[in-house]
Amino acid sequence: KEKTFAMIKPDGVYGNYSDKIKAIIMDSGFSIKRELRVQLDEDTVRSFYAEHSSKSFFPSLVKYMTSGPILVMILEKDNAVADWRKLIGPTDAEKAKVTHPQSIRAMCGLNTEKNCVHGSHSIQSASREMSFFF
Numbered sequence: 340k341e342k343t344f345a346m347i348k349p350d351g352v353y354g355n356y357s358d359k360i361k362a363i364i365m366d367s368g369f370s371i372k373r374e375l376r377v378q379l380d381e382d383t384v385r386s387f388y389a390e391h392s393s394k395s396f397f398p399s400l401v402k403y404m405t406s407g408p409i410l411v412m413i414l415e416k417d418n419a420v421a422d423w424r425k426l427i428g429p430t431d432a433e434k435a436k437v438t439h440p441q442s443i444r445a446m447c448g449l450n451t452e453k454n455c456v457h458g459s460h461s462i463q464s465a466s467r468e469m470s471f472f473f
């Protein structure tokens with residue numbers, strides 16, 4: 340079965356959404372293979388999100404991602420990468436509330452930055468992100 344990497348970002352953990360999100364994950368047919376609560380430091384965020392390092396929002400992203408603990412997970416199911424991306428919804432959580440009201444970001448995200456969860460974009464990025472944390 341396929342594996343993907345999932346993260347509950349600081350706003351999701353702080354807002355007490357972790358248990359609710361984990362229930363949605365399991366109800367959607369994923370099994371949670373690994374789970375770790377961590378507090379990221381700035382260098383770790385810069386390295387994890389290196390592909391965005393030249394973007395104007397990068398300093399803000401680093402600040403947000405170090406603002407509190409996160410929960411990282413390895414999820415497993417057939418088609419896990421695409422199905423988890425579908426379940427979390429679009430990057431902009433505000434738009435998600437209108438266009439994807441059933442998505443996780445619609446439930447607990449705030450805007451384009453504070454969007455509560457992360458999911459790997461591809462099998463390759465899933466593999467990188469899983470070995471980054473586990």
Ligand code: ATP
Nearest residue numbers: 391396400429430451452453454456457458459460
């Ligand atoms: P993720 O990779 O976290 O699942 P994503 O794939 O939907 O999110 P990316 O384009 O990879 O979005 O951006 C990574 C993260 O950077 C976003 O989840 C968000 O927290 C932040 N981000 C992206 N675009 C913006 C923006 N325009 N302004 C502020 N923050 C942003």
